[in-house]
Amino acid sequence: MSKSTKNIVLISIIIFVASAVSLGVMAYQVKEQGNQLSSHVATLQAESAQVESYNKLKKISEETTEDRDLLQSYFLEKESNSIDFLNLVESLAPQAGVQLDTEGLDVLETGENGAKWIEVSFVFSASRERVQNFIKVLETLPYVLRLTSVEMDGMSASEWEARVTMQVQILDYDK
Amino acid sequence: MINKKEFSKIAKRIFHAKSSLQNPRIMNPSREWGIGLLIGFAFFIATAGWSAQTYLSNKNVGDITSDSSQDEVIVYRASMVEAALKAYEQRNQKHQQLLNKTYVAPPVIEEIVEEDTVDETSTSSENAEAVLPEQSLEVNAEEVSGAEEEPSEPTEPVEVAPDVLLSE
Structure with a gap:
């Protein structure tokens, strides 16, 4: 090239x-x-x-703010709210015509899902009808609760005494 | 006898002799141009194909679409909440009914005054639990609760009429 x-x-x-x-x-x-x-x-x-x-x-x-607040009102937010609950029950007693005493207050934690419960026992006496009615009143309280034991004894012909143990759930689901 | 000089001449003739057929060293311009253009065209086609494939694969990359599968599922069981609220509303109503069950509508004031004086002397014995028309709650509450006198004013969850009466 x-x-x-x-x-x-x-x-x-x-x-x-x-x-x-x-x-x-x-x-x-x-x-x-x-x-x-x-x-x-x-x-x-x-x-x-x-x-x-x-x-x-x-x-x-x-x-859903209103609905959630209403649902929350059916629970005890914390252990200190149990005082308000006891005051409520004690205020209902004279209205229902029974004589009420509060026995014991414990905090339980069940193993199901770690739910906390306030366990409280009430002893009240009056006529049989009033005692039975008050048991129903306690059952229908607007709280998430369960009656774990109910005992009813006839002290006399006209006076009956009942011992009710109930548990109220503590829950604050906003936390 | 062959001399050295004659021998070298023969050798030169042998080694330096050209073959009868020589390699053609002719350039054909049209042929060379054709080959070059063909290679260039093939290269162009390959590049164009790769560009098109890249464009088509990345054409929709910039489109931001709301893919619902990427959305976090927010579960709010409204039906369960409504059912719970309804159940507790019914429970509250029953609670109120049970509380109201023990109450009687307030009578005329004169009658209450007269009956109060009568009731104050009555005992709290349930044997005397005759069906009396109306009696004041305050009187009976004092008899029943005794020392534990609670204010009869209702608390917030319980709606109670100011003047409540207890029926026996």
Whole structure:
């Protein structure tokens, strides 16, 4: 080959290599940026899903405030609220015509799901009808409670005495 | 006898002799151009195909769609809450009925005054538990509760009329 032909071939090879390298670099950059875009989009989607979930939760919380407060009122929020409960029962006793004494107050924790209960025993006496009625009154108190034992004895022909042990649940589900 | 000079001449002839058929060193411009263009075109087609495939695969990456499967499931059992509230409402009503069961509507004041004087002298014995028309709660409450006098004012959960009477 002549010298000019060799020069042309050499220049062509150089240009070809340069073009190939630039093409490779551009292709690599395109791929890398595409991967970054995909990860950013996935992050944005997760964030928007979280925001939407938060908004839904907030809306449900605002709409159900009254119902949840009402449900909460059926529980004792803490152990100190048992005093109010005892005062309530003791105020009901004269209204129901029975003589009431409170025996014992304990805090129990059952193994079912770690629920806490206040266990309290009442002894009250009056006529049989009043005693039975007061037992029903205790059963229907607006609390989450359960009567664990009920004993009723006839002290005399006209006076009956009952001993009731009940458990009231302690729960504060907002915590 | 062959001389050294003649021998070297023969050797040169043998080694430096060109073959009868020489390699053609003719360049065909059209042929060379065709081959070059074909290679370039093939390279172009391959690059174009790769670009198209990359574009189609990443075309929808930037679209942010609300995929419901990614949403956290928030469970609020409204039916269960309503059922619980209804059950406790019924329980509260029954509670009120039981409390009201022992109460009688307040009579005329004059009658109460007269009957109060009568009741104050009566004993708390249940043998005398005749069905009397009306009696004041305060009097009987004092007899029943004895020293444990609780204020008869109702607490918040129990709605009781101010003047409550106890029926026997």
